Amino acid sequence: MNLDRAVLAFAGLMILASAALSYFVSPYWLLLTAFVGLNLLQSSFTGFCPAAMIFGKLGFKSGCAFK
Secondary structure, rough: OOHHHHHHHHHHHHHHHHHHHHHHHHHHHHHHHHHHHHHHHHHHHOOOHHHHHHHOOOOOOOOOOOO
16 A cells, blocks of 8 residues: 555545544534545645655655655
């Protein structure tokens, strides 16, 4: 698994967890979904993604999106 796929998998996991928590606990958990979506949007324009930096330090090889 490369860095790009790890970031996308992590974002998807966070969105699914947020949706489940908003259903079972509180609708305020949808703010996490909004945060993840905004982070993905800004990283598509700037190339800066904190999750990509963390996964890079964990040893994931860079894909074509994060170099």
